[in-house]
Amino acid sequence: MNKPGMDIAFFGSSLVSAYWNGAATYYRGLVRALHGRGHHVRFFEPDAFGRQQHRDIEDPPWAEVIVYPGEGEMHALRMVEAARGADLVVKASGVGVFDALLERALLSLRGPSTRVVFWDVDAPATLDRLEQDPADPFRALVPCYDLVLTYGGGQPVIDAYERFGARRCVPIYNALDPSTHFPVEPQPHFVADLGLLANRLPDREARVNEFFLQAAARLHEARFLLGGSGWENKAMPSNVKWIGHVYTADHNAFNCTPKAVLNVSRDSMARYGFSPATRVFEAAGAAACLITDAWEGIECFLEPEREVLVAANGEAVAAQLEALEAPAARRIGEAAYARVLAHHTYDHRASQLEALLEGRDSAEPARKAA
Template structure:
């Protein structure tokens, strides 16, 4: 099928946490015979911080962040069999959604792909005039990269014909074990941009742990932390390019995952970092959230913490041997059950089922 995908960026992970997700899924779908065109705006300095070249498995169309350019790429939705508008593009989101829905052919599959469902649903609850309310009757599917039963129920309550979680996963060709790199040496490392609904949790889980263990070394990567006061045993790296993620994850004694507040509240929302880290056989410590056991077994494949004190206790008790055992067990679990090949198979089946349903004019059945 010809897929027109309107998203934040495929070429850059700069202020764009969905990049790994898009790359893993779309690359697999291309391998299954789908022809993908990815439309991304030249915005937020992402094109100046590209971390991959345009791939051979998708055509990438970078367009100027102007209304005229946006309307031009919207018109191209008319030639696609599947039209996807992703959340969180950051420029012209409402106009893109309404535009691609209107431009697509009646027989095309229209999808809203939500990469931050808690935020989108909160906006919809607060704003009866939200563009997604207006577009919902014309959408065939809502796909989300997390959220589980609470998000499915919420979207169905807003009138979605079907809502299906397609979780983050691992691409073992891009995220895998590598030798340690002295640049990333630490007892605990955390990678994430400084965002309003993440900062308090970084304080709780990471900075409190650092303060409790002044003799241990801590490493934080991501944008925005350079203006934040940090304990003396915390080293800040700034933006860490995707090409360095394997070394960042494979080098420290342990790696910390901290969900944003909205994701943690909903649960069932493992971040891409979870799979990147476990793919590199890192010993992962994560904040507690509902549904973690669907992906990793606490105590054996991941260490779970309720606060910074728990994180500090995990680090204080963790030996290199146990860290290695946890990391290897996690990698085996993820390789067995949570790769983008599995997610791609899921999405391919959803698209083929939906195409057959539309062609036959038959009522919808569950695609979960």
């Protein structure tokens, strides 16, 4: 942009910690890209859920991180006042504390020179909640936001938000930050035939059972590696090794070392489709051979069979892994790497946001290639 950069006040779960915070990579990629394009971002995050005690990064030079106490509404309200006068105010979903308060209070900042946006990093969950509870207070707030952005979901999510009165809903998909996710040397402690990074969440566990653990049970001689929080009391086949939370600094090695890595969508994400997780782009950015569970829209991001392998169930994962030779795995990973660098970096997404806010976006249907 040739014009002066925006002052952006962003309220999210955490920029500095990925601990129980799957949106961290998304936030970091977008904020870093916006900074690189001349914008100033103040990221407001609560001290909650042990995230500050499990930081992955120090306060970065490309954002002003403002941490406020996770208890006491007055602290959150002070942050709202601190954001007054920003050009763009973003309320992300899933902050974790004070969500309802922030969703309501931040709208008071709207004015001729301030736009307030709701940025949904888990639109399927939000929309399911609104569908199931006619008394949900957020229903009345949706039409008040200047814009609703989502990190996925495609046309089904757009249609759903518009039914709830959104002025406009636009997906800004996950992407690759090539400055943080890239090919590295394999590490012995991550050696496996198939690796999976996934926290244990209620609407993901059944799919992890099916696509990962059932595949492991079918391939007794293969080695399976599971990283993520919450699996300590989970019964697993003997050829599965759980290694706990994997810090983002180790994600590249985790993705580069196994023969292949697996992406398992949460139930709601798979149901809506068009919701590639951050893990998809992290793996592609490391030139890993990715196997993903099937969901509508995958071909808009990576070409099946050439840039990604797609599996309908655990049996298919096992069959693909058993047939996969190292040279083929390398070819798939390298093709995916080239694709995301060319079309799916966070700089592409930041450019899309600029165009959207300036009225220059082409408003292409969500089903077209991202």
